[in-house]
Amino acid sequence: MERIERIHALHRILTAARYPVTVQRLQEELECSRATVYRDLAYLRDYLMAPVVGNGEAGFRYDPDEADRFELPGLWLSSQELHSLLAAQQLMMRSGGGVLSTALAPLQHRIEKLLDEHAGGRRVPVERVRVIPHRSRKLDETAFRNVATAVLDRKQLAFEYRARSTDERTRRTVSPQRLTHYRENWYLDAWDHDRDGLRSFSVDRITAARVSDAAARDVPDEELDRQLSSSYGIFSGTPKGLATVMFSAKAARWVADEHWHSQQQGRVLPDGRYELKLPYSSGRELLMDVLHYGSDAEIIEPASLREQARSLLSLALGQYE
Incomplete structure (x- = not known):
């Protein structure tokens, strides 16, 4: 049991106790050594200002006159929760051109301080959480x-x-x-x-x-979604058609798990290929993403979008002739 969990458990035991609780019982319920029980009691009393009274012979409890007024202060998270929060905070700081770095710096210091308290002074290797921005743009x-x-x-x-x-x-x-x-x-x-x-x-x-x-x-949100989110891409507009893209069995292992659009329709064919249908308005962004898969992707319909893809591939091929 981690220290944060023991402190919570110790607080619950002492809050519910009508009579002093022996150290032996605290050892059993907290699943720790006698020395650890005394350290946690001291931490609860001296650092968190809990109204702990008693001794090792008679047992410990909260002072009845002050117990109702005491609550554990601050934000209490387990080490696992703090590690997850730190990883998410690193993602926010290092993505988006680092524009949130200054604003989130105080949060990072607070999280690292809480982790130090949990780890007993052991350094937390933050550099082992890697966030590698890809094609992000510089923001003012x-x-x-x-x-x-x-x-x-x-x-x-x-x-x-x-x-x-x-x-x-x-x-x-x-x-x-x-x-x-x-x-x-x-x-x-x-x-x-x-x-x-x-x-x-x-x-x-x-x-x-x-x-x-x-x-x-x-x-209204409904109008925003209808005009700006109903088709493929960030600058989508209202849908003008439904595009059908066929992926090879090799690419299907990736594409079948990808989210391209909220209204996409996908199915795995008997031969292992993957058919994906998407509403689209402007084909620019859709073409860019489909061509990313090279020979493992083919636009089936509509014919106009298929022709655009063919023209782009011909122009690209011309660069190498």
Whole structure:
């Protein structure tokens, strides 16, 4: 039994006890040595300020006049829970361009302190939790914080936006709806007041962001999902068709366990191949992901999307001739 568990158990025993509890009984219930019982009692009394009274001969209990007023202070987690929390915190700090590193630093120090207390001074090898960002983009930390503040405070947001596809720079005023982390990068779904419609913005292309005092316009979740999440990809839009992609038996071992879209339809064929059907609007992102599998993937339908894939492959082949 870990120390944190013993302290909880010891607290429960002493709280419920009407008479002093012997050290022998505490040893049996806590499954520890006599010396450990005394150390835990001292920790409970001296560090946590519990009203422990008694001695080794008569036994121990809580002072009846103070027992009802005492509760274990603070956040109590087991070592396993702290290890999981530390791993998750490392993921947040090291992904997304490290934009959360500064904000999460105090949390890391607190977690490490709690782990030190559990480990009795033994160093926790944090470097053994590896997070390797893949194709993440550099974010402006100030812009990210302003975007997050506008989303959560439900305020309008003004910013400059430089579209990656056209390299055009525009000034936007929006009502933020959702902040989404997708494929190592952050995106903002918002109601664009200048264009009178829903738009998605890549946060790494946002600069000079300023939170307004004006209240944001709220768009129902159903409408957001219908316009922005019903098709494949982050810049999806409403579906224009259903794409069918066939994967080889080799690739099926990976694809069958992957989540491509909330409305995907997949089945393993008798010969081991995997058929995947997806709603899509713009084929750009879907084509990119399918071509990632090379000869192990084939777009079956619609014909127009299949032709786009064929053209892209021909152009790519031309680079090597």
